Amino acid sequence: MSNIIHVSTLDHPGLDAFARLTEAQLRNRREPEKGIFIAESPKVIERALHAGYEPLSFLMEEKHITGQARSLLDRCPGVPVFTGPSDLLAQLTGFPLTRGVLCAMRRPTLPTVEQLCQNAHRVAVLEGVSDPTNVGAIFRSAAAMHMDAVLVTPNCCDPLYRRSVRVSMGTVFQIPWTRIPQWPEGGLTQLKALGFRTVAMALTPDAISIEEPWLHQEEKLAILLGTEGDGLARTTIDGCDAAVCIPMAHQVDSLNVAAASAVGFWELRYRKSHLYNM
Numbered sequence: 001m002s003n004i005i006h007v008s009t010l011d012h013p014g015l016d017a018f019a020r021l022t023e024a025q026l027r028n029r030r031e032p033e034k035g036i037f038i039a040e041s042p043k044v045i046e047r048a049l050h051a052g053y054e055p056l057s058f059l060m061e062e063k064h065i066t067g068q069a070r071s072l073l074d075r076c077p078g079v080p081v082f083t084g085p086s087d088l089l090a091q092l093t094g095f096p097l098t099r100g101v102l103c104a105m106r107r108p109t110l111p112t113v114e115q116l117c118q119n120a121h122r123v124a125v126l127e128g129v130s131d132p133t134n135v136g137a138i139f140r141s142a143a144a145m146h147m148d149a150v151l152v153t154p155n156c157c158d159p160l161y162r163r164s165v166r167v168s169m170g171t172v173f174q175i176p177w178t179r180i181p182q183w184p185e186g187g188l189t190q191l192k193a194l195g196f197r198t199v200a201m202a203l204t205p206d207a208i209s210i211e212e213p214w215l216h217q218e219e220k221l222a223i224l225l226g227t228e229g230d231g232l233a234r235t236t237i238d239g240c241d242a243a244v245c246i247p248m249a250h251q252v253d254s255l256n257v258a259a260a261s262a263v264g265f266w267e268l269r270y271r272k273s274h275l276y277n278m
Helices: 013-019 023-027 042-050 070-075 086-093 113-117 132-144 162-168 185-193 213-217 234-239 257-267 272-277
Strands: 003-006 036-040 055-059 080-083 102-106 122-126 149-152 177-179 197-201 221-225 242-245
Touching: 013 036, 013 055, 013 080, 013 102, 036 042, 036 162, 042 055, 042 070, 042 102, 113 149, 113 177, 113 185, 122 132, 122 185, 122 257, 132 149, 132 162, 132 257, 185 197, 185 234, 197 234, 197 257, 221 257
Parallel strands: 003 080, 055 080, 122 149, 122 221, 149 177, 197 221, 197 242
Antiparallel strands: 036 102, 055 102
């Protein structure tokens, strides 16, 4: 049975997670095990629950309790469900909740890089990608285009940032990911020790085409993408086994990092069939 809590004021402490805590406070860097994040919309929340994420509380208009959120609440008996007048909730969140449902969820304990890469053939590495929209879109591409895992550097936007989760359509819960703490020197060394060839997606004079056959034949490949505008750091590119680029037409010089990720992930995906031709 759902624990429905009707609120008539914004002062209720149970509403802190949905409006008064910043993303940094939600993340709780000092005590990660106490960190939370916000998932939006029934579809995204459903994917988080399916992946084993723990719900802490819901926020929704009352009509959603017996409507589009009903199946979610059936899965989460006893979890507090905050509801109230639509104008009050819009004032709290900054937008009408008619478009969906919010759920505060416990942050997971992230695996180590070694654990994440143990059985992986293809991993994506995001260096300093700061736009949450791009991070969400890259995660969606990674999940759809056959990446086994995603690694994010310390200066990369949090994949569980509210907008990243929303743009990813919940695929951030479907593909394994973690943070790579030492970057770039220690991280590149770690990846190579784990058996990965490292390729930097970069527009450099010596970059090779992503269509190069040897790239497809690699058993373990780490594909690196850099921040919007500047791309990967020069030291990162120099530390990789190769720089790769997407052949362009019509004198277009580059793609947005999210668009480039989709092309790169698909072209460089792990092809099991090559093993039978060796």
